[in-house]
Amino acid sequence: MKGLLRYIPGFRSGKTWKRAAAGIYYALALRIGLEIGLGFTLSAVGALLCMSSFVDTIVHKRKKKSIKKSILALMVAFILVITGPLLPLEGPDTPVGPGVSHREEEEPPGSGKEKDAVEKPPESHEFKVHFIDVGQGDAVLLQTPEQNVLIDGGDRGSGVVKYIKNLGVQELHLVVGTHAHADHIGGLIDVLKNIPVKEVIDPAVPHTTKTFEDYLTLIDSKDIKFTEGRAGMTRDIGGGVMEVLHPISPSSDDLNDSSIVVKVTMGEVSFLFTGDVERVSEEEMLARNEPLKSTILKSPHHGSSTSSTPAFIRAVNPDTAIIMCGRDNKYGHPHRETLETYTKMGIDIYRTDIYGDIIITTDGQTYDININKPIE
Ligand SMILES: [Zn+2]
Numbered sequence: 001m002k003g004l005l006r007y008i009p010g011f012r013s014g015k016t017w018k019r020a021a022a023g024i025y026y027a028l029a030l031r032i033g034l035e036i037g038l039g040f041t042l043s044a045v046g047a048l049l050c051m052s053s054f055v056d057t058i059v060h061k062r063k064k065k066s067i068k069k070s071i072l073a074l075m076v077a078f079i080l081v082i083t084g085p086l087l088p089l090e091g092p093d094t095p096v097g098p099g100v101s102h103r104e105e106e107e108p109p110g111s112g113k114e115k116d117a118v119e120k121p122p123e124s125h126e127f128k129v130h131f132i133d134v135g136q137g138d139a140v141l142l143q144t145p146e147q148n149v150l151i152d153g154g155d156r157g158s159g160v161v162k163y164i165k166n167l168g169v170q171e172l173h174l175v176v177g178t179h180a181h182a183d184h185i186g187g188l189i190d191v192l193k194n195i196p197v198k199e200v201i202d203p204a205v206p207h208t209t210k211t212f213e214d215y216l217t218l219i220d221s222k223d224i225k226f227t228e229g230r231a232g233m234t235r236d237i238g239g240g241v242m243e244v245l246h247p248i249s250p251s252s253d254d255l256n257d258s259s260i261v262v263k264v265t266m267g268e269v270s271f272l273f274t275g276d277v278e279r280v281s282e283e284e285m286l287a288r289n290e291p292l293k294s295t296i297l298k299s300p301h302h303g304s305s306t307s308s309t310p311a312f313i314r315a316v317n318p319d320t321a322i323i324m325c326g327r328d329n330k331y332g333h334p335h336r337e338t339l340e341t342y343t344k345m346g347i348d349i350y351r352t353d354i355y356g357d358i359i360i361t362t363d364g365q366t367y368d369i370n371i372n373k374p375i376e
Contacts, residue, residue, distance in 0.1 A: 009052035134158035136326030137183035146238025153187030178275030180207035267364020274300040282312035303334020
C-alpha cells in the first residue's frame with residue numbers, strides 16, 4: 001500500500017495537510033464524475049498527476065537526478081487528461097472543470113425521440129389542415145399537435161402519398177373514407193399500401209367496384225382497425241375533437257348521401273367536412289339539429305348545385321368555403337348556383353382548381369389561409 005501511495009500526488013510526501021487537500025480533491029472529482037460521467041474524474045486525477053510530475057521533472061533535472069520516471073508519469077497523466085473528455089457524459093448540461101470539454105449527446109438514428117420529432121408537427125400548439133389538390137376529388141390531411149388524420153385520398157395516383165411523405169409524416173392515426181366513390185377512396189389504396197394506418201372509419205355501405213374491393217381487402221390484410229362511421233361518434237384527435245354528424249343509417253341507394261360528415265373543432269375554430277352529401281342529407285342533418293355551425297366549410301360534393309342548399313349553408317354559417325374540384329372537370333363543378341349562394345352570404349371562396357393546395361393553420365383563436373399562387 002505504502003509503495004502505491006508513493007505514486008499518488010498528495011500522498012507521496014506524507015505531510016498531513018497535503019494528504020487532506022488531495023483527499024478532498026479526489027473525493028470532489030469522483031462526486032462530480034458520478035454526476036456527469038467518470039471521464040471527468042479521470043481527467044481531474046490526470047491533471048493533478050500532470051502537475052506534480054511536471055514539477056518532479058524540473059526538480060529532478062536541477063538535482064541532476066534521473067528524470068525517466070517523472071517523464072513516464074507525465075506521459076501517463078497526459079493520456080488520462082485527454083482520455084477523460086472522450087468518455088460520454090451522462091448527466092445534465094452541467095458546467096465542467098478544465099480539461100473536460102462538454103459534448104452534445106447525439107441521438108442514435110431510429111430512436112424513439114427522432115421518430116416523434118418527425119411524426120409531430122413542428123409547432124406543437126398549432127393545427128394544420130391541408131386541402132390537397134388532387135384534381136377532381138377530395139383529400140384533406142389534418143395535423144394536430146399529436147396526430148395525423150386523413151379524410152379521403154383523391155383518386156388512384158392522386159399523389160397524396162407523396163404529399164404526406166414530403167411533410168415527414170410516417171404514420172396516420174386515423175383515415176376517414178367518406179364514401180365508396182373512387183375520387184375519395186381510390187387514393188386511399190396507395191396510402192394504405194405505403195403508410196402505416198391505425199384505424200379506418202368508413203360508412204360501411206356495400207359497393208361492388210374493384211376499387212372498393214381492393215380498399216377493403218387492404219384494410220383486412222393489414223389488420224387495420226375498421227370502424228363504421230355513424231352520427232354521434234366522437235374522437236379525440238390530440239388537441240382537437242372530431243365529431244361524426246352523418247350518416248345515421250346509410251344505404252347503398254345513393255352513395256353520395258352515405259358520406260361521413262365530420263366536424264373538427266380546435267378551440268374557437270371549427271371545420272366541417274361534408275364528403276359528397278346531397279340535399280337529402282343536408283335536410284336530415286338540419287332536422288336532427290346537428291351542431292353544423294363551423295368557421296370553415298369543405299363544400300359538399302365539389303361545389304355541386306345538388307348540395308349547398310341555402311338553409312344548410314345558413315346553418316353552417318362559415319367564414320370561408322373550400323371547394324375541392326379539378327380544373328375544367330366534366331361535371332362543371334363548382335356550379336354557378338353554389339357560388340352564388342356563398343357569395344350572397346358573404347362567404348369567402350377558395351378553390352383547389354384555382355389555387356392548388358390550400359393550407360389552413362390555426363391556433364384555436366384565429367386562422368391563416370396559405371396558398372401558393374393561382375394556377376395559370
Ligand atoms: Zn366526389
